[in-house]
Amino acid sequence: MEEVQKKKFTGGIHPKDNKELSSGSAIQNAPLFEKYHVILCQHIGAPPKLVVKTGDTVKKGQMIAEPGGFVSAPVHSPTSGTIGKIFDVPGPSGVNQEAVEIIADGQDEWGSGLDPIPDWQNTAPEVLKERIAKAGIVGMGGAAFPTHVKLSPPPAKKIDTLILNGAECEPYLTADHRLMLERPEAILEGASIMARVLGIKNVYIGIESNKPDAIAGLNAKSEPYKVNVVTLKVRYPQGGEKQLIYAVTGRKVPQGMLPMDAGCVVQNVGTAAAIYDAVTQGRPLVERVTTVTGEPVVNPGNWLVRIGTPIADVIRLAGGVSRTPGKVILGGPMMGFAQKSLEVPVMKNTSGILLLDQVDTVQFTSQPCIRCGKCIDNCPMDLLCGTISCFIENEKFDKAEELHVMDCLECGACAYDCPAHRPLVQHVRRAKAEIRARKAKQNPK
Ligand code: SF4
Ligand code: SF4
Known part of the structure; x- marks a missing residue:
């Protein structure tokens, strides 16, 4: 209805x-690549524990890491093959993360056990x-x-x-x-x-x-x-x-x-x-649909890609680029994360790989807030975004918390037409990390 x-x-x-x-681009199946780099912790919650070692053979859909608690999730092999290196790769947040290399055997044979x-x-x-x-x-x-x-x-x-x-x-x-x-x-x-x-x-x-x-x-x-x-x-x-x-x-x-x-x-x-x-079907989450798009991309479209595919390989599927992009973002332009490395692999939540021309990237500055109130008008959570941002700039995180910074969606609507080009979402992310770290220190498990 x-x-x-x-x-x-x-x-x-x-x-x-x-x-x-x-x-207008129908979902295309990505071909099987020779190697995948599957990051172990792809979710909010406890990191999973590795259950395979270098040299093991695995089937597609076989669990390679088990949940580390109730708020956790297992991770599965995106194809059949051999476990290669267990090593660190660049993660979407810019920090290196532990990953498992899967060397494909070309058979792509399912064996999830489900x-x-x-x-x-x-x-x-x-x-x-x-x-x-x-x-x-x-x-x-x-x-x-x-x-x-x-x-x-x-x-x-x-x-x-x-x-x-x-x-x-x-x-x-x-x-x-x-x-x-x-x-x-x-x-x-x-x-x-x-x-x-x-x-x-x-x-x-x-x-x-x-x-x-x-x-x-x-x-x-x-x-x-x-x-x-x-x-x-x-x-x-x-x-x-x-x-x-x-x-x-x-x-x-x-x-x-x-x-x-x-x-x-x-x-x-x-x-x-x-x-x-x-x-x-008894199929674990080993692949997802991802949009590869942006003006510099030769053939923007949507691909069904295996988790663990380096984004450089996915961009090549879209024909590569016609010119050097100014920025590569995982996700969309509002809430996505800018990437320094194209070795970052596709994760379970990689909804898109966006390449922007330099002219389309926002250059944030630290100009003072002029109290125009535009950010407050735009905020879907009724937050005093500009005031919160000033508190964070002055490291007054308790004041930001009092103004409900933890309720922020990080949607970026406040920064969208801020005339002072203030990095409002970056401020919020910093405050959230600081507040969470302080709470963890106060209440160690
Ligand atoms: S839109 Fe920018 S300049 Fe205007 S009040 Fe908000 S932070 Fe300040
Ligand atoms: S990012 Fe946060 S503060 Fe800014 S508009 Fe969205 S919810 Fe409001």
Whole structure:
């Protein structure tokens, strides 16, 4: 059933989306490469523990690292072959991370050890949740939070609504759009599996109105799955969890609270498709759809790539570049992370690889804030962004915390048209890291 959004969040911006560069390009399967570099810790939570060693042979989908706790996720081999080096590679945050080299044997032979569960409708929710955990599914829209944990709310939190995030409000990115066009049934069935795990009936999928073909396609198939397709206004960051919940249900998630405090669980459409693969096919998360785009890219498009593929190889799939880019970003231009190395491998949450011309990159400065208030008008979380930024500049992190800096989405809407070009999101990231480090010091485990 098709619906329109109930509420419109305050703030937000309308950046040029540039999605036309890749939205018409159907998902292409990346060929098998000779080597993959699979980073071990690809999620929020405890790092997983390596269970293979150099020289071991592995099948595609075989676990190579087991979860390091409940809030953790296993990691699986993206193809069959031999374990090469265990070494450090550049990670998306710029810090080196431990990775496993997989040397492909060319057979690409599955061996996950997970049997398909075709009759999931009559399978216990706990068994389905365990499968989602064993398949290493994490939030594929950006945060990489282990999905089985999100599907395990405390008993005191009454969940009645699941919302699939198909907004894809970040400029340039089109991976979710193509997935919704090309695998609507996998997404809808994945949503139904999650609804069974949560024991709920209200399921929505929110999609921005700039993807009318995806809205029509999902709506045409949604009836048997009892999923409501909600058309959302185009407004960045419509895909923020709290903004999406407000738009779809009219419920506000108060500052400092989580979606489950409003009775909701939000999952990305890619995560839903991965759950379908894990449950009905017995396939762990070893590949994902990634957009390769930007003006310097010769053939922008969308590729199904194995986790662990160095981004240099993925850019080559898109024909390489016609000129030297000014910046390479993992993710979109608003929330993505600029990269120094093209050896960084694709991770479970790599939604896109964006190459920008120098002229399109924002040069942040440390000019003083002129108190124009634009950032506050743009902020979807009603934060006093400019004031918070000044406190952080002066290392007054406790003051920034009092002004709810931890609620910041890092969406970048505040910095979008700051006339002083202040690095507002970088300030927030610094403050969050500082506050978390201070808390960890105060409460050592
Ligand atoms: S938009 Fe920039 S200059 Fe204006 S108040 Fe915010 S931080 Fe200050
Ligand atoms: S303060 Fe945070 S939530 Fe508000 S606009 Fe800036 S980045 Fe987005």
